[in-house]
Amino acid sequence: MKGSTETTTSHGHPPLHTVKVLRRTPLNRVFAAVYLAAILALFYHHALTLVSSTSISSFLICISFLIADIVLAFMWSTTQSFRMRPVRRREFPENLKLVLDNPGEFPRLDVFICTADPYKEPPLGVVNTALSVMAYEYPTEKISVYVSDDGGSQLTLFAFMEAAKFAAHWLPFCRKKKIEERCPEAYFRSNYACCSETQNIKMKYEVMKQRIETTMEQGKVGYEWVTSEEEREALSKWTDKFTRQDHPTVIQVLLESGQDQDRSGRMMPNLIYVSRQKSRASPHQFKAGALNTLLRVSAIMTNAPIVLTLDCDMYSNNPVTLQHVLCYLSDPDMDSKLGYIQFPQRFHGLNKNDIYASEFKPLFVTNPAGMDGLAGSNYVGTGCFFRRRVFFGAHSSMVSPEIPELSPGHVVDKPIRSQEVLALAHHVAGCNYENESNWGSKVGFRYGSLVEDYYTGYRLQCEGWRSRFCQPDREAFLGDIPISLNDVLSQNKRWSIGLLEVAFSKYSPVTFGTMATGPLLALSYAHYAFWPIWSVPITIYGFLPQLALLINLPIFPKVSDPWFILYAFLFLGAYTQDFIDFVLAGGTVQRWWNEQRMWLIRGVTSYLFGLVEFSFKCLGFSTLGFNLTSKVVDDEQGKRYEQGTFEFGVASPMFVPLTMVAMVNLFSFLRGIIEISRGRRSIEEWFIEMFIAGFVVVNCWPIYEAMVMRKDKGRIHTKTTIISAVLVYALYTAASFTLKI
């Protein structure tokens, strides 16, 4: 139903959800046609200049800009897929009771939480993530939380032992007080109403926190807090031979629904700690491997039809999120190919103007809404509810797992602490279990890319599964963000490499995707797969016009030239549309400015390094791993972030091209100003070059500050500045020779 809201379902009851195509859709389409015409005109202009080029240098320059503009045009075409039919959905959980009469009918949920290193991902944070979902406003006995610990750490297990005890107080407290903020850390940080009960629970939280943190400081478990024989036995598995890369499976049932009760006498949810077996000899496939282990272990223990994947740096912010999901999954009219419901990745702790554009509004908000209007949003790794069935092949052709107990239809009829269940669970968590199986290729989360989330969602959509993008008014989940530029860019670099792995695989969205999902959705996936190639035009536009300015070689049309209008239109058109999209999605002007700045910065750092490292990997020079994003915050760093100051701090090689761009643009801009003011050059002739250089200089302001004005630890290392200066000089010399031929 285009342009209108669907109001009732065919069953005649009030709707569980509605969908509305955004009003700007027709305008988007018209603008796309106009912009396409402009792009074609630009290529015509390129062809003309290429044919009429008289020297090697002008030919080289033409070719460079042609390549840059081809990449830009390609990326532009991929973004159009997000603009053809963006939708906004709403759910009405209050109408759920019409289809689900009593709590007994509510489907069960298995939650998967991943963590991988207690020092980079403090266990207190992981525990908060788990507590926030255990406290869902939902029949507790229907919820099972599985924690995957790829760090294989006793410290994390200990933290969860404490959490299990605290949960017995926290869950009834949340229900009784009807609080919305069910992540304890977030709750106690907020402006909560103080009463003796709250004081009491806060004290209990503080005790837990202090024990977990002391254990972390000491680096080993303090046995004075270990109360039961069962706990002691579990911790004793950490022998001297136990290392992170080499250890047996540890599965510990911390809470069992049906056995353990909370303080008010209600059932507790299941809580299970899993550290899969690791051995240096078998690849563990990072997070995708961890999730597949949890898929199997949970199948043996509870086999819930709905699975939620959650990163340990993200907590539930809305206790009725699952009800929003059920508006789709319990709808009698549900599309049988509906596979997963994705919630946007939103973050807490962003500074006012979001200097690193960590919010990733286009990536996590606007684009998925566009894909949702086609066949469904991509999967972003966390905050996503799957139907378990989707992990076992296409809707029409199920791929059966090796043993019947793993099958999505299998009914578990034994308690989770029973010997048989535990033995089988250990077996399926073994590091050789997946050898010669379909896991990672046809079954479960897919292997082969560092962005297993993007890749898995894409492959599921290729199999015909659809998805929904769900944005309740109160954000469903909130995550942490990296707060130093190096962390931001390293994360981005990992994504870039992972995406290129898909782009250049046999499942490339351009070829395989177009056949499997149709051209529009394939374009969306291609947009991500080829994301890092933005570095090509950004780097070319970041250096070439400026070098031309320095060596006095005009390359763009003059202001009086009719082609000038085309350049102006292409630039202003793209920027204005981007701005409008950003603001309509609730962004502020400053945040948009920072978003476009970060796009430029990523262009010469993470995208570029990702592209280079990926090429090295293809040539067999290196192998690439999953470098975790650090979630630990240094106080001083935190303060600088709060104030909106860029954090360079470490001497990362990625800062070299960035500093070089800053220098080249500043020099050429100043040189241009001097020449023009002395009347040796005309602004009419040099306007585009001067505009580009000036635009970059304004964007680079924080870099100049960090290079020369700041004294704090977050400034740019002198080493980086010197290396960049030398390289800029070399580049200038090389350009003066080659471009003058």
Ligand SMILES: O=c1ccn([C@@H]2O[C@H](COP(=O)(O)OP(=O)(O)O[C@H]3O[C@H](CO)[C@@H](O)[C@H](O)[C@H]3O)[C@@H](O)[C@H]2O)c(=O)[nH]1
């Ligand atoms: O060997 C590993 C490596 C990572 N993780 C977990 O994976 C999650 C994501 O890691 P993080 O360092 O936070 O990466 P981000 O770049 O912040 O994560 C984004 O990008 C990832 C893909 O690169 C997705 O998996 C995430 O869902 C998405 O939020 C964390 O919970 C980790 O504990 C593992 O369980 N095992």
Ligand SMILES: [Mn+2]
């Ligand atoms: Mn993360």
